[in-house]
Amino acid sequence: MDPGIICFQHCGPKIFCFSLPDSCPVCEKALDNANFSLLPFRVPYPFVQASQYPCAVVIKPTTGDFMNDYFNSKDLHVGVTTSKGTIVEFDKNGLRHHASLQWGQCLLLDRAPGPWRDHWDATLRSVCAEDCWSPEDYRENSHNCYSFVLKFLVDLGYGSLSRAAKSRTHFCEEFIIPRTTSAGKYISLYRKLKKNGIYVDRTKMD
Ligand SMILES: [Zn+2]
Incomplete structure (x- = not known):
């Protein structure tokens, strides 16, 4: 089931969470009426039934x-x-x-x-x-x-x-690896959130 991961940017880095916090975990300003540099959106769930x-x-x-x-x-x-x-x-x-x-x-x-x-x-x-x-x-x-x-x-x-x-090798390279790589990012994000509740991605600061 889609856990509903939310992503937004306020004052800098991308922030991921399951529900929007009251204040920004980076600058600690209240988020009601805040100016988001990236409006909160739901990260697409990669899995299907x-x-x-x-x-x-x-x-x-x-x-x-x-x-x-x-x-x-x-x-x-x-x-x-x-x-x-x-x-x-x-x-x-x-x-x-x-x-x-x-x-x-x-x-x-x-x-x-x-x-x-x-x-x-x-x-x-x-x-x-x-x-x-x-x-x-x-x-x-x-x-x-x-x-x-x-x-x-x-x-x-x-x-x-x-x-x-x-060829099983070609099939894995062309159809499996690209999908598991992109799903792997979602999975690792989910596991971080499950552990810490919120995740600030400081690796890609503009
Ligand atoms: Zn902020």
């Missing part, structure tokens, strides 16, 4: 959630959604289709627009029907969630996403 994003590729931490448990991109689990928002994933339990709350806080890697719907579902059905997604077939390092999603994306033939999917 997978089931609300049909025909999408999504990632989440293998265990726990991004905001509290995410450490680095090695711990990520990837899945896809059908045109109805059902999550399809391959892990040590084999292939599963479900509408899981465990995918309530994930990052959207990409999604296909409406006209792709039928082709998306048909390709997904045909990849799922292949005889290599049982719990016994699963190998943590060599035949895992990425193997399933990348095979699907290559078969799908959907632009740069499918081209990148031919």
